[in-house]
Amino acid sequence: MIDTLFSFLQTTGFSALSWENLVMFAIAGALFYVAIVKEAEPLLLIPIAFGIVMSNIPHEVTGLFNEGTGLLWFIQRGLYLGIYPPLIFLGIGALTDFSFLLSNPKTLFLGAAAQVGIFISFITARFLGFSMPDAASIGIIGGADGPTSIYVASQYNSPYLAIIAIAAYSYIALIPIIQPPIMKLLTTKEERKIKMGMQLRHVSKLEKIVFPIVGTIIIALLVPKALPLIGMLMFGNILRENGLTQRLAEAASKYISDTAIILLCLSVGASADGKVFLQLQSLEIVGLGAMAFVVATASGIIFAKIMNIFSKKKVNPLIGAAGVSAVPDSARVAHKLAMEEDPSNFILMHAMGPNVAGVIGSAVVAGVFLSVIS
Numbered sequence: 001m002i003d004t005l006f007s008f009l010q011t012t013g014f015s016a017l018s019w020e021n022l023v024m025f026a027i028a029g030a031l032f033y034v035a036i037v038k039e040a041e042p043l044l045l046i047p048i049a050f051g052i053v054m055s056n057i058p059h060e061v062t063g064l065f066n067e068g069t070g071l072l073w074f075i076q077r078g079l080y081l082g083i084y085p086p087l088i089f090l091g092i093g094a095l096t097d098f099s100f101l102l103s104n105p106k107t108l109f110l111g112a113a114a115q116v117g118i119f120i121s122f123i124t125a126r127f128l129g130f131s132m133p134d135a136a137s138i139g140i141i142g143g144a145d146g147p148t149s150i151y152v153a154s155q156y157n158s159p160y161l162a163i164i165a166i167a168a169y170s171y172i173a174l175i176p177i178i179q180p181p182i183m184k185l186l187t188t189k190e191e192r193k194i195k196m197g198m199q200l201r202h203v204s205k206l207e208k209i210v211f212p213i214v215g216t217i218i219i220a221l222l223v224p225k226a227l228p229l230i231g232m233l234m235f236g237n238i239l240r241e242n243g244l245t246q247r248l249a250e251a252a253s254k255y256i257s258d259t260a261i262i263l264l265c266l267s268v269g270a271s272a273d274g275k276v277f278l279q280l281q282s283l284e285i286v287g288l289g290a291m292a293f294v295v296a297t298a299s300g301i302i303f304a305k306i307m308n309i310f311s312k313k314k315v316n317p318l319i320g321a322a323g324v325s326a327v328p329d330s331a332r333v334a335h336k337l338a339m340e341e342d343p344s345n346f347i348l349m350h351a352m353g354p355n356v357a358g359v360i361g362s363a364v365v366a367g368v369f370l371s372v373i374s
Contacts, residue, residue, distance in 0.1 A: 016058035020274025027277075028052040028269075031166075040173035044146065047262050048166060051269020064270075076267045079161075084264035085151035086232040091257020092359065093236025094249040096327065098211055099203035100352035106307070107319065107350070111357020113303035114323025115365050117142030117296025121288050122369075128284055134158050136369040138285055141168045142292025143362030145325040150268065151229060152366045156373075162271040163282045167289040169265075175329045178290075179297050179321055183337055186301045187317045192341045194316040196350045208241040219364060226367025233363065297321045297330075300354065315350070322351040325358035 028049040035045035054072065059065045064072040078084045101107060122139030130138065133156035140149040141164060149168040153161040171178065184192075212234035220227040239249040304320030318334040331351035338345045 013058045013061045016060055018058075018274065020278050021056040021058065023278055024052055024056040024272060024274040027272075028056075034170075034173065041169060043261060044169045044265055045173065047265035048169065048269040051266040052272045053269075054266075055270040055272055056274055072267075072270045075263055076270060078260075078263055079150070079267035079271070080154050080157070082151055082154050082228065084260045084267070085147035085154075086228045087260035088147045088257055088264065089229050089363070090232040090236040091253045091260070092327070093212070093233040093238075094240050094253035094257075096233075096237055096240075096356055096359070097352075098237060098241075098356060099208060100200065100349055101356045102203045102207055102211060103200040104350065104353050107315075107353030108357045108360075109307070110300050110304055110315075110320045110354035111323045111325075111359075111361045113320065114296045114300035114354070114358055115143060115361045116299035117292040117294070117324075118362070118365050120295045121292030124291065125284075125288050128288075130281070130284075132373045134160060136373050137161075137164055138288050139292060140164075140362065140366055140369075141171065141285075141289035142296045143325050143358065143365065145359065145362040146172060147264070148229060148325070148362045148366045150264065152369060155370055159276055160281065160285055162268055162273075163277055163285050164289075165268040166272070167286050171289055171293045172326045172329065175326055176333055178293060179330060179333050180337055182294060182297045183301060183318055183321050183334070186298060187305075189341055191305070191317050192338055193345060194314050195342075195345050196314075196316055196319075196347055200349055205241070205243070209238060212238045212241070215360075219360075219367075223364055223367035223371060225370035226364050229363040229366065230360065233359065293324070296324050300324070316345075316347050319347060319351040319354055322355040323358045323361070325355070325362045327355050327359055328352060330358075331355040 031045045031049035034040050035042040035049065054064065064070045067073055118139040121142045122135050125135035125138045126132065137149065137153035137156055137158045137160065140152050146165060146168045150161065150165045153164045158164065216231055216234040219230050236249070236252050239245045239252055300320035300323035301317050302320070304315050304317040308314045308317070316338060318338050322331040322334045324330050331348060334351040335346070335348035338347045
């Protein structure tokens with residue numbers, strides 16, 4: 001009887017459980033807490049946390065990762081083959097109104113300025129000893145763009161994919177906490193009170209249709225490796241703007257995008273094996289991601305202040321912080337901070353310009369990395 005019981009226990013996961021698995025369960029619990037109790041990005045963090053739980057039940061007893069037969073092995077193919085991030089970009093494009101950017105094209109430069117955080121983080125990661133591909137994957141965290149970070153890491157087959165993805169999405173969830181202190185530090189009360197007007201230039205339907213087509217051609221010719229992300233982003237947008245494919249736009253923004261998010265986040269969590277995740281390099285990646293995000297926020301604000309030196313029509317420097325690609329969270333934070341100084345100061349639509357530009361900018365930088373670094 002005892003031998004039978006012992007034999008049974010040998011077939012359970014308890015026999016193969018390690019301390020790393022237990023720590024990862026605790027990390028998953030923390031993510032569940034942040035997502036559910038604090039209501040911070042639950043659509044992203046809950047699937048990631050559950051993926052961590054599933055991946056840290058010892059693989060040898062579950063068979064979930066067995067090549068060619070395991071459920072999670074099949075689900076992760078979309079992650080490692082780079083399929084899920086472009087599908088999410090398709091949904092983002094179908095939800096995004098580019099008229100904020102088109103009505104004030106100079107905000108494109110604010111989105112570009114915010115990408116400085118990516119390069120600073122990349123250089124620092126190289127200094128710390130990370131390989132060129134891993135440093136590039138880590139740097140993209142500074143764009144506050146989860147799908148792009150994951151896409152670059154998956155294209156390079158980075159062993160740090162899970163920690164990069166979790167760091168990126170965690171900082172996106174913490175935008176309302178991280179950005180305001182930086183924004184207040186780098187701007188004066190008078191600058192935060194700058195009003196940019198309630199009306200934007202009217203953008204015609206023709207402009208909205210031409211922009212995604214021409215934008216795709218120009219960007220893809222300049223940076224061909226950016227086409228999977230930029231192409232799907234612009235394709236989603238033209239489905240939205242042409243007026244004849246609303247059904248497809250709705251499918252892209254809801255059903256396809258939501259499905260891709262579930263599978264992507266579950267795959268990311270399932271990649272968080274404790275033996276890889278709990279290393280010194282993982283802590284360095286978390287720190288580098290935070291640094292990249294801070295530098296990206298600061299560089300957008302500083303560039304906006306520089307623009308004001310040479311421009312007669314002043315911009316509120318707070319919109320520079322929206323140059324990171326967390327749409328529309330960072331734009332909302334900038335708007336909220338402006339209204340704290342002056343309740344009549346409505347800058348949300350102005351902040352959406354650099355916010356949308358940040359989405360394009362991070363995808364272009366990702367394409368540059370993929371083109372230059374083999």
